[in-house]
Amino acid sequence: QVQLVESGGGLVQAGGSLKLSCQASEIIFSLNPLSWYRQAPGKQRELVAVITANGSTNYADSVKGRFTISRGSGKLLMSLQMNSLKPEDTAVYYCHVPPSSWGQGTQVTVSS
Numbered sequence: 001q002v003q004l005v006e007s008g009g010g011l012v013q014a015g016g017s018l019k020l021s022c023q024a025s026e027i028i029f030s031l032n033p034l035s036w037y038r039q040a041p042g043k044q045r046e047l048v049a050v051i052t053a054n055g056s057t058n059y060a061d062s063v064k065g066r067f068t069i070s071r072g073s074g075k076l077l078m079s080l081q082m083n084s085l086k087p088e089d090t091a092v093y094y095c096h097v098p099p100s101s102w103g104q105g106t107q108v109t110v111s112s
Contacts, residue, residue, distance in 0.1 A: 002028050002101045004077065006093060009106030012085055020080040020106060022095030027074055032098045034078045036069060038091035038108075048093070049080060062088070085110045 003025035012018055020036070031053040039045040049069035051057045057069055068081040078095060085108075092105040 002026060002097055004095050004097065004101055004103035006095050006103040006106035009093060009108045011109045011111065013111050014086055016085050016110070017081070017083045018085065018108060020082065020093055020095075020108070021072070021076060022078045022080075022103060024075050024077045024097075028077070028097070030097060034069075034071065035096040035098075036067075036078070036080045037094045037096055038089075039094070039105075040088075040091040043091075045094070051078065082108070087112050 005023050006020060008018055008020040033050045033052045035050040036048040037045050038048050047060060048063055049059045049067055051069045051071055059067060066084045070079050072078055087110045090108060090110050092107050094105045095103045
């Protein structure tokens with residue numbers, strides 16, 4: 001089980017951008033899809049974006065066109081570029097490597 005650490009969260013005003021990164025404790029070679037999830041206060045954790053080994057991506061409808069997931073190299077496992085942020089994007093964002101590797105999360109707060 002790989003250890004994951006998210007970074008890049010912070011406070012940003014609506015319309016701004018943030019880039020989240022997910023670093024792994026070691027270089028891994030995985031064909032599993034890599035994913036970003038988020039969990040807002042009082043809400044269930046939801047899938048935000050996923051990228052497969054061949055680079056195919058999928059996004060939640062709420063973020064499509066604004067967020068871009070990408071794979072990194074080495075210990076930089078993946079990134080999530082978030083543009084045109086909205087207050088409803090406020091959540092703790094987690095990276096995930098199946099089946100059971102999760103980071104501790106990074107807080108993203110979007111102010112009005």
